[in-house]
Amino acid sequence: MNSVSTQVHLRSRPTGWPTERNFSLETVSLQPPRAGEVRVRNEYISVDPYMRGRMNDVKSYIPPFALNEVMTGGAVGRVVESSDDALSPGDAVLHFQGWRDVAQGPAEQFTRLSPESPDIPLSAYLGVLGLTGLTAYVGLLTIAEFTEGDTVFVSGAAGAVGSIVGQIAKIKGAGLVVGSAGSADKVRRLTDSYGFDAGFNYHDGPVRDQLADAAPDGIDVYFDNVGGEHLEAAISRLRDGGRAALCGAISTYNSTERTPGPSNMANLVTRGLMLKGFTVGNYTEHQPEFTREMSGWLAAGRINWDTTVVEGIENAVEAFLGMMHGKNTGKMLVRTGAAD
Ligand code: NDP
Numbered sequence: 479m480n481s482v483s484t485q486v487h488l489r490s491r492p493t494g495w496p497t498e499r500n501f502s503l504e505t506v507s508l509q510p511p512r513a514g515e516v517r518v519r520n521e522y523i524s525v526d527p528y529m530r531g532r533m534n535d536v537k538s539y540i541p542p543f544a545l546n547e548v549m550t551g552g553a554v555g556r557v558v559e560s561s562d563d564a565l566s567p568g569d570a571v572l573h574f575q576g577w578r579d580v581a582q583g584p585a586e587q588f589t590r591l592s593p594e595s596p597d598i599p600l601s602a603y604l605g606v607l608g609l610t611g612l613t614a615y616v617g618l619l620t621i622a623e624f625t626e627g628d629t630v631f632v633s634g635a636a637g638a639v640g641s642i643v644g645q646i647a648k649i650k651g652a653g654l655v656v657g658s659a660g661s662a663d664k665v666r667r668l669t670d671s672y673g674f675d676a677g678f679n680y681h682d683g684p685v686r687d688q689l690a691d692a693a694p695d696g697i698d699v700y701f702d703n704v705g706g707e708h709l710e711a712a713i714s715r716l717r718d719g720g721r722a723a724l725c726g727a728i729s730t731y732n733s734t735e736r737t738p739g740p741s742n743m744a745n746l747v748t749r750g751l752m753l754k755g756f757t758v759g760n761y762t763e764h765q766p767e768f769t770r771e772m773s774g775w776l777a778a779g780r781i782n783w784d785t786t787v788v789e790g791i792e793n794a795v796e797a798f799l800g801m802m803h804g805k806n807t808g809k810m811l812v813r814t815g816a817a818d
Contacts (some may be wrong), residue, residue, distance in 0.1 A: 482505050482506065482508060483580040483582070484503060484504070484506075484580075485503070486501050486504075486578070486794050486795060487502050487503075488533060488543045488544070488546070488549055489501055489502045491533055491535055491545070492530075495732045495802075496533060496795075496798075498795055498799075503791070511559050511560065511561045512561060513562075515562065515582060515583060515584055516560045516562055516582070516585050517557070517558050517581070518556065518558065518588060519579070519580055520580065520581055520814045521554055521600055521601075522787075522811045522812065522813055522814065523552070523553045523576035523791075523794065523814055524604040524810075524811060525794065525797050525798040525810050527728050527802065528540070529549070529551060529798065530732065532549075550577065552574060552576055552604050552608065553572075553575055553578075554571070554601065554604055555570075555581065555814075556569065556570055557569045557571060557588070562585035565585050565588060569592075570590070570592075570594055570600055571589060571591060572589045572591055572603050573587055573588045573589065574587065575587070578791065578814075579815070591603055597776075598776070601787075604809060605785060606781060607769065610642065611642050612758055612762075612765060612768050613758040614646055614701075615642075615764065615768045616758060617723040617756060617758075618643050618646055618650075620761060621756045622699045622700075622701060622754070623721050623752075626652075627653045628652055628698035629653050629654040629655075629717075630643075630655045630656070630697065630700075630701065631655075631656045631658075631693060631697045631700045631701070632656070632657045632700075632703070633657075633658050633680075633700075633703050633704040633712075634658075634659070634726070635658055635664075635668050635703075636664035636665075636667055636672075636808070637659075637808070638808055638810070640657060640701070641672045641807075641808055644657050644668065644672050645673055645775075645780070648673045654675050655674045655675050655676075656678075656692040656693050657677045658678055658679070658688070658704075659680070660679065660680060660804045661681075664677075664804075665677040665678060665679050667807060671782045671784075672782060685707050685708050685710075686715070689712070689715050690715060693715065695717075696716065697716055697717065698719075700712035700715075700716060700722040701722075701725060702722055702723065702726070703726045703727075704727065704729045705728070706727065706730060709722070709724075709727070713740050713742050713743070713745050713746070713753075714745065716745070716749065717749070718750055719749070719750050720749065721751070721752045721754070722752070724753055724754065724756070725755075728802070783808055784809070786800075786805065786808060786810050787813050788812050788813070789812075790812070790814070791814045
């Protein structure tokens with residue numbers, strides 16, 4: 479039984495882009511689980527854009543990571559030792575003790591994934607069936623108030639959230655779905671695999687021009703994962719009564735200075751536009767409905783979802799930085815593969 483945990487600690491707070499030097503890999507000995515505790519061997523840990531904000535010493539909707547301590551984040555794994563009746567060795571669990579290969583703590587911090595389906599790998603609970611999928615679902619349907627027939631534009635469209643947004647929009651009867659992404663391969667994936675009607679590479683020219691070409695009659699909904707130039711371009715293309723769900727602004731996360739907002743906010747007044755931000759944690763009441771619908775779509779083969787997997791806890795920082803640089807298609811995960 480593994481009695482050590484290999485973990486990624488935050489050593490210093492990054493300025494601008496993080497580097498490997500901001501982190502360290504530590505091996506920590508674990509005491510046997512006390513009454514009410516379980517030990518879990520993680521199989522996958524999640525690296526997510528919001529974690530960049532937690533590396534800063536800034537109060538937000540979620541506290542910053544503590545210096546010289548293991549970071550946290552979503553993870554899935556299996557119980558290997560249990561001193562609690564609620565969980566048994568072999569149980570698959572979802573929890574928040576990521577950035578390590580072996581997790582341990584009170585059983586109530588670990589949610590049993592049940593029933594397990596052979597068609598649904600554990601990794602899905604960190605992506606399409608997890609908070610990523612819920613973010614896409616809530617952002618499109620509740621925040622942006624999607625209506626059948628809408629023309630939808632999604633940025634970060636080949637990523638974890640974006641790739642699901644486009645597919646939900648199509649399933650729910652969107653008129654036209656356009657996505658932007660950072661490479662020709664990703665743009666091909668949008669139309670070949672995720673059912674988008676059109677896509678463009680935002681490196682190929684101004685977003686505003688490429689969006690106008692792809693959706694010449696304008697858009698009704700913008701799902702914003704990127705902020706910056708994308709948001710400004712979308713505001714200029716939103717039709718009267720258009721709505722935007724502000725999900726994230728990854729183009730700004732490593733900025734060292736405050737980034738200016740869109741210069742064309744007057745359009746909100748003249749066209750009656752709505753821009754609404756959200757964090758998925760405030761919308762968990764939609765979880766049951768989301769799980770029911772998404773499970774049905776997956777069973778019917780109506781949703782394609784990708785993972786980009788980096789092997790080994792020792793490469794978790796590389797995975798995180800790679801995700802921030804666009805090396806992922808779909809959800810970026812680290813397979814931790816702790817040995818017994
Ligand atoms: P992704 O899987 O989309 O990975 C991040 C992607 O961002 C990269 O693959 C890269 O793709 C793209 N990117 C990086 N820099 C830029 C840039 N300067 N301009 C445009 N695109 C860029 O991550 P997630 O799906 O997990 O998250 C997507 C967004 O949703 C993030 O902004 C995140 O913070 C937000 N989010 C918000 C939640 C909420 O509750 N509000 C919950 C979950 C996520 P490319 O190659 O295309 O550039």
